[in-house]
Amino acid sequence: MGFEPPQRLVRALGESYGDTAAGDWLAGLPALTERALAATGRTPVVERVAAPGGRSSLVLLVRGADGTPAALKLAPSGAAPELEQAALAHWNGWGAVRLLEPVAGALLLERLHPEMSLRSLPEAKALLEAAGTVRRLWVDPPAGHGFETVTERTGRRVDAMRAAAASDPALEPLVTAALAAREELVAGSPETLLLHGNFRQSKVLAGERAPWLTVGPEPLVGERAYDLARLVRDRVEDLIASPAGATTARRRVKKLADSLDVDQERLHGWTLFRAVESGTRALAAGRRQEGEVTLEFAGWL
Secondary structure (H helix, E strand, O other): OOOOOOHHHHHHHHHHHOHHHHHHHHHOHHHHHHHHHHHOOOOOEEEEEOOOOOOOOEEEEEEOOOOOEEEEEEOOHHHOHHHHHHHHHHHOOOOEOOEEEEEOOEEEEEOOEEEEEHHHOOHHHHHHHHHHHHHHHOOOOOOOOOOOEHHHHHHOOHHHHHHHHHHOHHHHHHHHHHHHHHHHHHOOOOOOEEEOOOOOHHHEEEOOOOOEEEOOOOOEEEOHHHHHHHHHOOOHHHHHHOOOHHHHHHHHHHHHHHHOOOOHHHHHHHHHHHHHHHHHHHHHOOOHHHHHHHHHHHHHO
């Protein structure tokens, strides 16, 4: 089976796993796809690759033998597809794309509209819809779950942030503030809920059975403020270009905290940490413009 994976995916896999490992997985995609399609037992037909696609997986738009549209998602083991499967199964379509069935090395999902995310809406409307969607995901995790905690996930990123500050003294004040915020936040988390882990407007797609449904979770357990923090800096390029960007960013923190009954100071702290962590990681990967924009946003907080 021949198809061309989106270049966005190729670049991202190279950054995450190294060019050799990424190349090996991409080379094995046709065979993996054939096995996954065969495992559905319904001989689906591949229509096309969803593009631009994500940074960690390939999504094929397929149609079953009965004509039912679906999406087949394939991801390397490093992306922990088994945890995504567990989260989607637990949500069972509530606020999220429905898992039709797990297949060998892949997920068979209901078909949404990949070309239409919340980013297609005006900003105020997009934030309103995003808030209404993410609140549905915040439920108690399943018993005996294998999801990592917010403390564990963020703790794995501390050393890289310190290394970034050591290599560039200009980053030291921001990194120090972000790490201090994290230390205080993890010392007293108020709740342990199932979180999306990477929630933002582009992860919410238009659907048929519901207007908007979430895709692409990187699930973990912890407090809502952590999950909401990534949403605060959505459309960061527009904020940077606006003369009132700094004021708008701080207003966003308050507005989202109030609308979802989340502690404003905790949301502020996690927004700072996640922006600094993301910005330093982008710089380390050579994505200088992305890193600088994200760190400028963090400096406003």
